[in-house]
Amino acid sequence: MKILFASAPGYGLTLPLIPLVWAARAAGHEILLATTSEMTEAGARAGLPVFDVFPQRDVWRDLITTVTGEGDESDLPAEYRNIPRGNGPFGLFTVTMTEGTIEVGRAFGPDLVVTTSDHAAGSLAAAALGVPQLEVGNRISWSVRDADWRAGHGTFSESEGAMTVREKLGIGRAGPRTLARIDPRAPSMGGLRADQDHPDERDGVPWWPMQFVPYNGGAVVPEWALHRPERPRVAVTLGTVVPTVNGVSSLTVVLEALGGMDVEVVLAAGTADLTELGELPPNVRSVGYLPLSVFLPTCSAIVHHGGSGTTAAPLFYGIPQLVLPGFADNPMSAQRVADRGVGLTHDPATADVATLRSMVGRLLTEDAFRTATAEVRAEMATQPSPADVLARTIDALNRPS
Structure with missing residues (x-):
């Protein structure tokens, strides 16, 4: 099976996904990570095949210089300049990364897209490719399962950036089939017990727990x-x-x-x-x-x-x-x-x-x-491992929708 993993270009946004990518590779699946900026090198150092979906610019650096006021925005398209302030960094990632994620997806031919909950480019790519997605939470403090998160952020697929991209690329309004959403938090810190499934009140998609496995790079240990x-x-x-x-x-x-x-x-x-x-x-x-x-x-x-x-x-x-x-x-x-x-x-x-x-x-x-x-x-320690979640995902994928 081919699995395309899609993530935004920040360490805290991509590295939590890596143990699940490893689980997929260890299970014998063909995998590819679609990201950009510094995360292309970070993914490669983690031993993964990585494709840069927006090599034209360093999106992460553009974001930081915009936030700090140090960058010159005069050479950027108006759409690109306005998104960071209007929709936060995730709007910028959606506008810049979606088209490249779809293009590499068409070349790779995935059976499944795995993307993080804050990365609309992954979901839009799954919709454009007509394949199911697995949505993975990458926060230990909050989740899109929380009402307070939704009140502050809305639904990514309905953001200004996502609507702009849908129109530009002719994706339409339909979303992909979501097999499940993954919550990596400990139960007493807002997450789910190992024996617990929680249907999302918005669309009935199940939430599954997964053990957080820390990955922040490799090193020669002193x-x-x-x-x-x-x-x-x-x-x-x-x-x-x-x-x-x-x-x-x-x-x-x-x-x-x-x-x-x-x-x-x-x-x-x-x-x-x-x-x-x-x-x-x-x-x-x-x-x-x-x-x-x-x-x-x-x-x-x-x-x-x-x-x-x-x-x-x-x-x-x-x-x-x-x-x-x-x-x-x-x-x-x-x-x-x-x-x-x-x-x-x-x-x-x-x-x-x-x-x-x-x-x-x-x-x-x-x-x-x-x-x-x-x-x-x-x-x-009692929560399902990334390998357990991956196996459960494959079972769900193989069941009739």
């Missing part, structure tokens, strides 16, 4: 990461987007707070320029880009910005977390963490050294946080 140190190890990261948009100044108070504690700090700041931070405290190990899955198992806590994947990974490993939320869905991730008791949250704009030191101290010493994270980790 020796120190294999061993738990004598004093607590605390991870610090701002993900891949926040440093680009907001810089790293919010790390100043975090590192000052942790620098005065009896802990070992692992600062994973990717390619961000850290010169504005000055000399780092002696207990801080700056590792650039090192996947969280490499060193989180030996950590006792993590401080981060609230990105979906960054929030989910500590849950998988049972690590308490302090969330200093940035933007987009970060505050919702932070609220989920606080409500479940697996960590704490604070507004980074008002955070000070004493407050952060106290919060991290609580995460390291109060049993309630370790208990809650252990409970969530156990819940996640």
Whole structure:
């Protein structure tokens, strides 16, 4: 069987899909990932065949420069310029990526399209190709199953960008046959139990649970990461987007707070320029880009910005977390963490050294946080694996519609 996977060009939007792609390949299916920008290289590094559906421009870079106000939009079509502000980044991805996804789909000839819930280009491609789709949630904080999400975002297939593309490409209004929608959240954080199916109130499509499997890239594992140190190890990261948009100044108070504690700090700041931070405290190990899955198992806590994947990974490993939320869905991730008791949250704009030191101290010493994270980790372990979900999808595909 041939399966086309389609995803938007952001790390947090694509990497959660990779374990399901691996499951499909391991089951003997022919697979292809359709994406663009940085995710073409990220997918290739994950060992996947990848097709760039919009090689004309770096869509992700265009989005970032638009958000930061650093780019010159004068050479862009009006449609392209207006979408980021009118419909958010997903509208931009729909306008730029749908046609290429359809074209590669026609050449590849898939029996199934697997796409994320926030990527209308995948659904539109499935509709144009006349094949079923599997829709996969890639958020640990919210899902299109939630009423509050729908109130804020509407239905992607009805967005301005999607309607523009439908008209331009002659797709029509019909959507693809959706086999199921996948929710990767732990049950106590809004997800489904392993034995639970939940029909979508909009169209009756079933929701299936799936275990979140952290994937954030491969790396040569340093020796120190294999061993738990004598004093607590605390991870610090701002993900891949926040440093680009907001810089790293919010790390100043975090590192000052942790620098005065009896802990070992692992600062994973990717390619961000850290010169504005000055000399780092002696207990801080700056590792650039090192996947969280490499060193989180030996950590006792993590401080981060609230990105979906960054929030989910500590849950998988049972690590308490302090969330200093940035933007987009970060505050919702932070609220989920606080409500479940697996960590704490604070507004980074008002955070000070004493407050952060106290919060991290609580995460390291109060049993309630370790208990809650252990409970969530156990819940996640009972959910169907990506391989189980893939097998269930193939069964559904083979049944008469």
